[in-house]
Amino acid sequence: MALKIYGIAASRAFRPLWAAEELGIPYEHVRLHYNDPSLKEAPFRGINPNGTVPAIDDGGLVLFESLATTLHLARTRPEGGLWPADEAGHSQVLQWTLWAATEAEPLARQWFHHTTFLPPEARRPELAEAALGQLQARLRVLDEHLARQPHLVGEHFTVADLNVAAVLQRLADLGGEACHHAMAWHRRCWSRPAAQRALALRQAA
Ligand SMILES: N[C@@H](CCC(=O)N[C@@H](CS)C(=O)NCC(=O)O)C(=O)O
Structure with a gap:
């Protein structure tokens, strides 16, 4: 193979x-x-x-x-x-992927570790709370973008959607419930057959 x-x-x-x-x-x-x-x-x-x-x-x-x-x-x-046809789209895919890796994932990971992943005695609820607080501004950026268009880049689902939706898998628990456009987009991404x-x-x- x-x-x-x-x-x-x-x-x-x-x-x-x-x-x-x-x-x-x-x-x-x-x-x-x-x-x-x-x-x-x-x-x-x-x-x-x-x-x-x-x-x-x-x-x-x-x-x-x-x-x-x-x-x-x-x-x-x-x-x-999954890959946009034009140069602008390529750059936007990189933009959203780096946003996922640097702005969203470290905070989502901190929240997950201190609520779920670590053994209870090693969890620090204040770190989970701090991560959640900092994530809210990032999620508003995502929500405002998705209020204007159904996907992150161009007209169709691309690898940018896949990367951001995968990193924010637990969007609802991360305070996403208040972000209606982002939540609707997230449901669309995760309900894809693939x-x-x-x-x-x-x-x-
Ligand atoms: N930034 C890396 C992170 C890779 C990573 O930490 N993977 C975890 C599983 S999700 C792992 O293998 N952990 C084992 C370890 O850290 O020893 C990526 O996105 O691939």
């Missing part, structure tokens, strides 16, 4: 899995858990020297960073419809 995706679907590997499902690319799914000690050793270190998932191997090109993997898959299969197929992989894992 030309494309390999490393990482269980209940990890950020969900992102390239969703992209591959959208694009209709056949792939081999290597279901490595993020707690698997083999992530920190050879040979996996040769695939992702960070010792984390996801990583992909696309016909010999090996990449890490989940959002870079989705950009790569979308860009190299423009016929799949997103549902990728979600089903979580159940299978």
Whole structure:
């Protein structure tokens, strides 16, 4: 198989899995858990020297960073419809992806860790609260943009929508309920058949 995706679907590997499902690319799914000690050793270190998932191997090109993997898959299969046709659209895809990675994900992660992921004794509710407070201004930016157009870039669903919706998977819990346009967009993204197929992989894992 030309494309390999490393990482269980209940990890950020969900992102390239969703992209591959959208694009209709056949792939081999290597279901490595993020707690698997083999992530920190050879040979996996040769695939992702960070010792984390996801990583992909696309016909010999090996990449890490989940959002870079989705950009790569979308860009190299423009016929799949996730990559805009024009230069302005390419730049806007990068803008929203970097926004997701730098403005949204660190805060969403801080909230998730201190409400859910860490063992209860290690959680600090004040850090969860602070993250939620800082996220509200970012979510207003998203909501105002989506009040003007149904997708983040251009007329159609693109990899920008996939990346931002995936990073903000728990939008409703993150204070998104007040952002009606963003919530409606989020529901549209997550109800796509490809997103549902990728979600089903979580159940299978
Ligand atoms: N920025 C990286 C983060 C990768 C990451 O932290 N992955 C988690 C799973 S979602 C992991 O493998 N954690 C294991 C560890 O940190 O040891 C990306 O988006 O790919």
